Amino acid sequence: MYHGTISTIILIGGCCSLWGLHVVEGNLPASKRTSQGYGKYRQRNKRTLAQNCGAIVGWLKDHDKNFYFSRRNVDSGRWWVMITSTFAHDNTLLRLTCNMLAALLLLPDMIRTAGYLCLTTVWLIAGIGSSLPNLYWPQIKNGLPPKLRSKFGSALNVHRRWDYGGIGASGALCGILGFLGVTSSTFLLVFAILHSLFGVFCIKIGMAPGTAHLTHLFGVSIGMLLGLSFLAWKEY
Numbered sequence: 001m002y003h004g005t006i007s008t009i010i011l012i013g014g015c016c017s018l019w020g021l022h023v024v025e026g027n028l029p030a031s032k033r034t035s036q037g038y039g040k041y042r043q044r045n046k047r048t049l050a051q052n053c054g055a056i057v058g059w060l061k062d063h064d065k066n067f068y069f070s071r072r073n074v075d076s077g078r079w080w081v082m083i084t085s086t087f088a089h090d091n092t093l094l095r096l097t098c099n100m101l102a103a104l105l106l107l108p109d110m111i112r113t114a115g116y117l118c119l120t121t122v123w124l125i126a127g128i129g130s131s132l133p134n135l136y137w138p139q140i141k142n143g144l145p146p147k148l149r150s151k152f153g154s155a156l157n158v159h160r161r162w163d164y165g166g167i168g169a170s171g172a173l174c175g176i177l178g179f180l181g182v183t184s185s186t187f188l189l190v191f192a193i194l195h196s197l198f199g200v201f202c203i204k205i206g207m208a209p210g211t212a213h214l215t216h217l218f219g220v221s222i223g224m225l226l227g228l229s230f231l232a233w234k235e236y
Helices: 003-026 049-061 071-075 093-114 116-135 137-142 146-152 170-183 186-205 213-235
Strands: none
Touching: 003 049, 003 093, 093 116, 093 170, 116 170, 116 213, 170 186, 170 213, 186 213
């Protein structure tokens, strides 16, 4: 089996595991959630292996503080959410399935085309960069003319529950889609453009407000720019 496929399966397994922890934690009563009790392990100087494992699992389950890319987390000094948010998902099974299928299709080609280092770079830059518009959407929205403000305010997914944060691998995967479209596949380039146009259409008519259209648009755009930079670097 091609090593890129193995790496992709490992990544998919990690994302699905995080999703499973999130779903399990969300179905527990508040008093029994690990996020309510794992902090006590950190207060002990000497911890057993079981306590260490419990603290780690509790940290992974606490999506609110450790995986949502929100201004609340960033302002609180939890900078790692910029990275962890690109691997975690909310409790929507359909979104997880679509993203993992996209990863299975795109990541092996990305590894074969540009290597692991480039994959990591595109994943992080596109994943983080595509989430910033949602993060600062309140300020962006306030700067729009009144007609656009009322039209786009409900059409864009801003995750109000988490202080206009974001979570999911879709931005990073859209970045990889745009990168591969520019560097290796005309079909993927056409698909990326059509996907972006569809996102603009959804924003305009207010279709599928639960989808982070801005994240997808910026992810594709960032991926294309990185792809052009990669081609220029190879020619140089």
